[in-house]
Amino acid sequence: MNSEKHKMQTILSQASSMNIMAEETDMSLTLETPVGKINGKVVKMDGKYVGEFLGIPYSKQPIGDRRFKFLEPLDEKLDHKVSPFLAHRKGNSAVQLQQGKFWDTKMPVGEDCIYLNIYTPLGSEPENFQKLSESKLPVLFHIHGGGFKIGSGSEPMYDLSFFAVRHDIVCVNINYRLDMLGFLSYPGVIEDNLGLKDQQVALKWTHENISAFGGDQDRVTIYGCSAVQSSVRDEMMSWTKPRMVRILGGASVHYHTLSPESSKYFARAFASSGTVNRLWSRFYRNDHYKKTLKALKMLGGPKNPTAEQVRDFFINLSVDKIKERQIQAKDFITQTKVDQSVSFIPVDEFEEEKLPSKSRMAQKPLLLGVASDEGTMFSDMIFPRKDITKPTWCRQIFSEFFGEKVFYQPLRELLDEISSIPNLPVFVYLFDYKCPTRHKDLFPEAEVPMHFGSFHSLDIPFLFNLAEKKSYLMDPCESDKRVNETCTTMLASFVKSDDLSQFPLVRYETTKKTVNKITADGLTPVGSDCLLPKRKALAFKTITASAMLLMAPNKY
Template identity: 25%
Template sequence: MQLTVDTQQGPVEGRSREGAILFAGIPYASPPVGILRFAPPALPVQRANLLEAKEFGPASPQLPGDGLTDSHEVNWNEDCLTLNICTPSPDQTKRPVMVWIHGGAYRHGTGSIPWYDGTRFAKESKIVTVTINYRLGALGFAKIPGAPTSGINGILDQIAALKWVQDNIENFGGDPNNVTIAGESAGAFSVATIMAMEESSGLFHKAIAQSGAGHHVISKQEAQSVGKMFMEKISATSLEEAQEQDVQKLLHAQKYVEDNAHKIIEKGQLPFYPSITKGHLENYPITLFSEGASSNIPVLTGTNTDETTLWGTNQIPESKLEKWLKNYVANPEQFISAVKEDRGDISAGDIALAISTDHAFRIPAIRMAEARANHGGQTWMYEFDWKSKAFNGMLGSCHALEIPFAFGTLGVNGTDVFLGTTELPHELEDTMHTSWAAFITTGKPETNRLSNWPIYSSKSRSVMRFAENTELINDPWPSARKSWEGIR
């Protein structure tokens, strides 16, 4: 069994794991430290010796959060620009490739999470899965004076990884001419952002955006305001001084800015997101899609019915509902009425859940599909509606719950907290996983089980609803959708 592969930087050695071959912790760029901190990714270092690529590399520096998905400590280091490859065999067979971009609000996460294990893709569908780490938080997105790309470096890291894949994946059994970029949440925001950038042309051929679309970047002015607050907090007056700071100090300054960003940018917007940057990202991705960007790229996208339960929105009481909704909309009443028209007389918490899910996730996905359709772009839309049994059902079909269904990793470490049952829904897992594999392979998500899945159009608005009984539906929650027209 071949475990050693040549790359343009030198040979690497992987390991056999559960019927597939794993290569882990391979650098795709130089360590972004010293004078390379806040700089665009630099080419990886050449090596003469064999690199043992058997253990995952460290994540980007990050502070633990307080949610179900981000509260644990992770191994991190500023030298974090590595990728992992799971392949059926590192031979010369040209297999479809998926490059997965992890989520985590651009401040948490790593490509080595067990949910993202590509073993089933490799064994059953002969797909090569690549997962990556990229710079997060202030290190990836703080706009620093004297560092022109600093507001978008995290995305440039992802593009550097895609370039490395183009140059090297053939030696790992992958086809550089059949690459799908995919991600969830901030990973899906990243997918949409990459699609909107001309410099990514030719680096991928299909895209999957799970719970994320083209609205989630910040303006140049917002980025400059955030960068100013960040620089003041670390007491730095120049790029060189910022590059000399201890990384822990940067992380704590990042947290300070996150806690105080409402004073300088739109309420509810996190500060360390990709920003519009001349020569790289010329406008909001949704605007560029409306002008035809990446209309030649087939896209699979969708959202979960109850995305924002993960942040407790369904616990909002009646007495606070309208005030809370003003975080999202100026006139809550019209949106409340629309949601009730679709769903009946539901609780205040469920109203808050529906409107916040629409604002952050569903409506942006619809707008992306609509914009693409106007230029002939093919988009397949889904809604994930399997209800978690965890916490007495309070999570519902929450944010991120669909990931192990798509990867076929139900039952791996960490999924039990979200599923809340030992009777794992393997039939739905199989249905979704084979659909994702079909799209990665052919550019269409149709399978024997899902033989009729039309592309999304403003006429039919066909959506595949994945649930206990998976079915194709047209225009789900239509009143709520219409309530956002001209607003988002």
């Protein structure tokens, strides 16, 4: 146990020390909060200080008999044993598969994953640190992506110190339950969508406590960027079954805009590369029930079980057994034909509603974004090959079709739904920058080659101000820096502006469907035609391309 703890601390220390923009200091900062005294570390960046309060538990951990239950509030304050509570290291990320791919988390994982990290700008004068609670700065609340199966708010790419210190914004990252532990459910004994409810609990915790960290509880913006997990190749061929693609990050944000309970705790929302208005970002309740029974059989559970037996079996299942099931479910990445039907994503809470957004959407400003080459990376996930560095006609066609069906068409339909809602400011951007910079820890050429273009999630490091200067993640070129300036200023302005008439993006309206295009030359308002497919007869061409990719993926 001690060796595992030491290993975890070593990994996190290495991740922190790679940041060459930040200077470690011998200072720390203790804050009086509603949940007890919390001590965070202080780092210096470009002459200013940032307080990093890491690994704060926002509820009891869902372990033991609390597995598959709603999160329970902490009984005691965080400093009841040791005062102050030391928040110097990030907590565990959720249990998930770790295969060493660049998109897999390198963070330690465990069932005890209910933690958040807070990054607070402190200014340049240490003697003023204790006045923090008077600041009332705007807040960015970030929900990580990963297809409901992988990911972590503690990833180096989500280091929000860069953004916090540049823009005087308090930032929050969270971890929450994923896959089976977060989304398996069974009628009467295991509730639906526990992972999404975890996010909701973290959002409420932030509302109740962020003022102690200098944040304004009434000026919280939630942000998430999608990450997609797809079913196996055979299912991908059947586009008449629209529930085969699961989206997270941006879709999580969209979900919270539809939830009256969530919408009490934020003022604005920013969802990029993912929405829940299409059925393939949700899963029908009856299908989810069948999936649970299939997992029960695969893992050696009882035959013809009662509901209580189903619950008890999954509660007593070892984490190692859960990981074995995940390996079986996800080996599509390593070219093994698998049964993806035992991995878990949210149950559809709007099953009776074809267009839930129009009737449920919170009347709060909304920023939506998408990249210009969303589908490029997924053809190599769905049809793996040995060398992904060379583009082919088949993969280009499939990528365009995937991007259209999973990202652009849902976005267009969502905009058609909500652009006519009175008093709902909506802004849209298209990220169209093919970043020339590659780095082994962020954009390794062997995993995301240049021909992927402006691929899915590429905008994240530019939004989070990671390309302003040389850092442990990037050595940016001049065009990277210009795009960074456009993106990070856009996000900061959306979070901070009291008057959105001063926001640099042009509003999307029914009578004027404006999309704001981000390139190396800056921000340009264009028509919504940029969200339409680039090729004619794309569906017909995809049938041919997919058949060829199934037959000989290494050739085509």
